[in-house]
Amino acid sequence: MASRLERINRFLDGVHRNRREIVTPEGVALEVEIANHGERLTAFVIDLFFWLMTTLFLVLAFALAVREHVNGAVAATIMLFVAFLVRNLYFIHFELTTQGSTPGKRIVGLKVIDCDGGALTPAAIVARNLTREVETFMPLGLYLSLPAAGAGAWAQLAYLGWIGLVSALPLFNRDHRRAGDLIGGTIVIATPKRRLLAELGEERARYAFSRRQLETYGAFELQVLEEVLRRPPSGDTSRILDEVCNKIGRKIGWEEAIPHADSRAFLTAFYSAERAHLEREQLFGVFREDKTSAPRRE
Amino acid sequence: MSVETARAQEGAPPRPLLALHSAEFRRGREAAWTDLDALITKAETKGVPALSADELRRLPRLYRTAVSSLSVARSIALDRNLLLYLEGLALRAYFVVYGPRVGLTESFVAFVTRGFPAEARRAAAAIALAFAAVLVGVAVGFALVEGNESWFSTLAPESLTGGRSPASTAAELRDGEIFAPWPGFVPSFVVFANFLFRHNATIGIMSFALGVAGGAPTLALLAYQGAVFGAFMALHYNRGLLIDFLGWTSIHGVTEFGALILCGAGGLVIAITILFPGQYSRLENLALRGREAAGLAAGAVLMLFVAGLIEGGFRQLIANTPGRFAFAAATAALWLVYFLRAGRRSGGGEQA
Numbered sequence: 243m244a245s246r247l248e249r250i251n252r253f254l255d256g257v258h259r260n261r262r263e264i265v266t267p268e269g270v271a272l273e274v275e276i277a278n279h280g281e282r283l284t285a286f287v288i289d290l291f292f293w294l295m296t297t298l299f300l301v302l303a304f305a306l307a308v309r310e311h312v313n314g315a316v317a318a319t320i321m322l323f324v325a326f327l328v329r330n331l332y333f334i335h336f337e338l339t340t341q342g343s344t345p346g347k348r349i350v351g352l353k354v355i356d357c358d359g360g361a362l363t364p365a366a367i368v369a370r371n372l373t374r375e376v377e378t379f380m381p382l383g384l385y386l387s388l389p390a391a392g393a394g395a396w397a398q399l400a401y402l403g404w405i406g407l408v409s410a411l412p413l414f415n416r417d418h419r420r421a422g423d424l425i426g427g428t429i430v431i432a433t434p435k436r437r438l439l440a441e442l443g444e445e446r447a448r449y450a451f452s453r454r455q456l457e458t459y460g461a462f463e464l465q466v467l468e469e470v471l472r473r474p475p476s477g478d479t480s481r482i483l484d485e486v487c488n489k490i491g492r493k494i495g496w497e498e499a500i501p502h503a504d505s506r507a508f509l510t511a512f513y514s515a516e517r518a519h520l521e522r523e524q525l526f527g528v529f530r531e532d533k534t535s536a537p538r539r540e
Numbered sequence: 541m542s543v544e545t546a547r548a549q550e551g552a553p554p555r556p557l558l559a560l561h562s563a564e565f566r567r568g569r570e571a572a573w574t575d576l577d578a579l580i581t582k583a584e585t586k587g588v589p590a591l592s593a594d595e596l597r598r599l600p601r602l603y604r605t606a607v608s609s610l611s612v613a614r615s616i617a618l619d620r621n622l623l624l625y626l627e628g629l630a631l632r633a634y635f636v637v638y639g640p641r642v643g644l645t646e647s648f649v650a651f652v653t654r655g656f657p658a659e660a661r662r663a664a665a666a667i668a669l670a671f672a673a674v675l676v677g678v679a680v681g682f683a684l685v686e687g688n689e690s691w692f693s694t695l696a697p698e699s700l701t702g703g704r705s706p707a708s709t710a711a712e713l714r715d716g717e718i719f720a721p722w723p724g725f726v727p728s729f730v731v732f733a734n735f736l737f738r739h740n741a742t743i744g745i746m747s748f749a750l751g752v753a754g755g756a757p758t759l760a761l762l763a764y765q766g767a768v769f770g771a772f773m774a775l776h777y778n779r780g781l782l783i784d785f786l787g788w789t790s791i792h793g794v795t796e797f798g799a800l801i802l803c804g805a806g807g808l809v810i811a812i813t814i815l816f817p818g819q820y821s822r823l824e825n826l827a828l829r830g831r832e833a834a835g836l837a838a839g840a841v842l843m844l845f846v847a848g849l850i851e852g853g854f855r856q857l858i859a860n861t862p863g864r865f866a867f868a869a870a871t872a873a874l875w876l877v878y879f880l881r882a883g884r885r886s887g888g889g890e891q892a
Contacts (some may be wrong), residue, residue, distance in 0.1 A: 252619060270607045323738075326738075338644055341584075357827060361640045372834055372838050447556075513742050525561065
């Protein structure tokens, strides 16, 4: 059903996301949008920043507290251990308490969910985050701890190859799942914030249109018009409104000239009439996708 | 005609009166949506506990309203903003209403007291297989080094030998290693235990992760760990120190090898899931058993932490072989009881 919106979303928002359906216990199918690679990378980089800062802060605090009493080796071990703990607890804690979003994910608008839409269990969260350790951090640590030149060339290659292969995994499946998502049975979805804007349709309008005029367009054009009308007022917007107004006027054979000042009023009236027309048709089981396609009975 | 024109009184400009069903529909329900939106936003940012009793009572009713509004809107409305808003609202509300509400401590306690032992019991076959791989490794390592000590440096990595080599004499091993004095709190606990913990955790997690590659690498890695141990055993055996060496290692080795075997078993569970998916697809099956397997590995890392503490501390504090064996037997018994009994409900099913 909602996939009817897919084309218009892609056209107007310029973002394409794969979709997947989950069915609520009430029997309503909800569509989720799979997060894109770029979004996930951004979220990860933000999280990386946060936990690096936390680790740095903790280590500095610790170093100040005990700087007299310990030597370099002890300090290094403690640092590594604190980094290990913060890293793992950071992701697990936030995904547990805020139901699937770390601060980075929340900023970008992502969320971890169970791949069947069921409850996101602690086991799944631990599984997907521990695997992160194996996917990236451990081979990275091993790679960095190798001697710089000579002896470890093959080992270096192996570690880098492993990181490369595992990081490329999300590129090769439809749901963009990384190894941890496969093991935990989770997917990461995008939850863009959407506000409910004011109703555009006006039931009392200055212009009336005939059925023939309204049959010129379909749902796609209606929703493009909606987007145009929802643009914040500016010089640019009024120019676009004029253009659209002329185009529609020509197309539906509107005979009187529409003054510039009335462009918005005319388009709003046309939008309302068109929507009322298409919605009524839809109520009777006839859906018209766009101006080029014939009305479809369903 | 879809446009109903209604002429107002004489003289007024003609004004068509539209029947916008979706606008009417929206007017009736918008208040409930806004209310729900505010509730979810609060729950998302401050957590569900931040909701008051009254808000909690309203939440499920408002959620059902939103879900049914969505179904209706999909069939009657063409307002894209409205549709997208309702899709998003219903989805967000769904996650708040049906999402789990467990904190870090709570789920940690549940995992340690019930989840981990239950998962270990379920993976009994994989554990047996991993154990067998380690035993084979020990036997091979022992046989190789016992016959020809030049194998020792081939098998054991330098970072672990700590100066022990075929050149070591019995006296060196006895006084510098097995019965060495306790070096003090900071070096033994913080540096050495931590190094061992990270080394073992790396190997453990690696043997778990290699399960994805079909199990053979996991078995090989486990066997190799066994072989290193077998090599050390042979080195000490040739100097007549086998019993003392076993006592010295068993004190933490029981926990450590137990953990490594559990990690390996986790990897094997994954391998079996991938190789023999049964009635589900490989991915579904992986999602089903992968969590359990990862749980095994996570629990095993906790065990390694315990092993690191024992190794760094208690090992040199108990300076005689019978005492060490007694301690090792006690840890073995504790782990056995834990894995066999913990989390089992008397008369009821298991709580996973």
